[in-house]
Amino acid sequence: MTGPVTHTVRKGETLGKIAKKHGIDSWKLIYQAKENAKFRKLRPDPNQIEPGDKIVIPDIPKKPAKTxxxxxxxxxxxxxxxxxxxxxxxxxxxxxxxxxxxxxxxxxxxxxxxxxxxxxxxxxxxxxxxxxxxxxxxxxxxxxxxxxxxxxxxxxxxxxxxxxxxxxxxxxxxxxxxxxxxxxxxxxxxxxxxxxxxxxxxxxxxxxxxxxxxxxxxxxxxxxxxxxxxxxxxxxxxxxxxxxxxxxxxxxxxxxxxxxxxxxxxxxxxxxxxxxxxxxxxx
Structure with missing residues (x-):
């Protein structure tokens, strides 16, 4: 990933499934991203998201193999x-x-x-x-x-x-x-x-x-x-x-x-x- 992308929630999707799809370790990294401040106001309960919702998938770098x-x-x-x-x-x-x-x-x-x-x-x-x-x-x-x-x-x-x-x-x-x-x-x-x-x-x-x-x-x-x-x-x-x-x-x-x-x-x-x-x- 080279930058944030916008994901449209589909029927049956959860934040956990969306995170997994995009290779992100935890749904919290998506939900708590600064880009999703408006989304959090719209959906204060992260378990209650709806089809058609727009959520930003932040550009979260993966941990390098060598540290x-x-x-x-x-x-x-x-x-x-x-x-x-x-x-x-x-x-x-x-x-x-x-x-x-x-x-x-x-x-x-x-x-x-x-x-x-x-x-x-x-x-x-x-x-x-x-x-x-x-x-x-x-x-x-x-x-x-x-x-x-x-x-x-x-x-x-x-x-x-x-x-x-x-x-x-x-x-x-x-x-x-x-x-x-x-x-x-x-x-x-x-x-x-x-x-x-x-x-x-x-x-x-x-x-x-x-x-x-x-x-x-x-x-x-x-x-x-x-x-x-x-x-x-x-x-x-x-x-x-x-x-x-x-x-x-x-x-x-x-x-x-x-x-x-x-x-x-x-x-x-x-x-x-x-x-x-x-x-x-x-x-």
Whole structure:
């Protein structure tokens, strides 16, 4: 079916029989369709319809055979699970542990503990913020056009085959930080103080930014080198279109913006043919 059609009720027909004839799971989907508002006033009892009545058969898409997708990319994997209304973005991090001369050696417990803390921080700052919808001409897009997908972000500790090689330097508390992401080389540099917020002040306003969450933003596509071509990078730099938005995650704060998901959306839009995703809201 490519659009609503009008059905003329015949003798002996019921809404159930009409629904079955048109391949619709339930007669309620016909009776309660917005196109049949006048019909419901005429026939307030759905069991009492008459020959000659005109009823609109709405264009109700069938559930697609495939409702879950996963694509493994060089820098992350993206999963779509329509049944759970979830988009899951995961990166595999393979670690190298360094230390400054004045710092103590890493223990095994500290290594795992650092990863767990970073994972928790990224989950808290990024997950559950984006609400994404889809549109298009595919069966998936038509069936799930009213579905709002949540987005969760995760990093997974691996010893080989990582999307990113993450070098973590152990430094004494209070030492200067030096975190950065190299998009092309797929490397991340962090230190043990990157879980301590940076504080900034401008024109009497105070801002707080968590370096680990900020750098993760680069790793999910906020890089001028990303193939999506959006060019989002550090927004605190001179020349950035968003320099004045100090509260932004990619600036001095922790607020996520729609643009911070541009690369994710670009990748999502290549997974299911004739299906386009977009950010409905963020916050």
């Amino acid at each position: 879950a997708y996963k694509k493994d990319l060089p820098r992350m994997s993206i999963s779509i699970n329509a049944e759970k209304k979830l988009i899951f973005v995961q990166q595999k991090w393979q670690y190298i542990y360094n230390k400054r001369a004045t710092a103590k050696k890493w223990t095994s417990k500290e290594k795992i503990g650092f990863h767990n803390k970073v994972d928790k921080a990224i989950w808290a700052k990024w997950s559950g913020k984006y609400k994404i919808v889809c549109k298009g001409t595919s069966d998936f897009a038509r069936y799930y056009k009213d579905t709002v997908f949540d987005v969760s972000f995760d990093i997974k500790y691996v010893t080989s085959g990582g999307h990113w090689t993450v070098t973590v330097t152990k430094i004494p508390k209070g030492d200067s930080k030096g975190s950065k992401v190299n998009w092309n080389a797929q490397t991340i540099q962090l230190d043990t103080e990157d879980l301590v917020p940076n504080e900034f002040e401008e024109d009497g306003k105070k801002y707080e930014n968590l370096p680990a969450a900020h750098e993760f933003g680069h790793a999910v596509g906020n890089s001028k080198h990303a193939a999506s071509g959006h060019g989002h990078g550090d927004e605190y730099k001179d020349g950035s279109d968003y320099k004045e938005e100090r509260a932004s995650m990619m600036n001095w704060g922790t607020e996520l913006k729609k643009r911070h998901a541009d690369h994710i959306i670009w990748e999502l839009n290549k997974i299911i043919p004739n299906t386009r995703f977009e950010v409905k809201s963020v916050g």
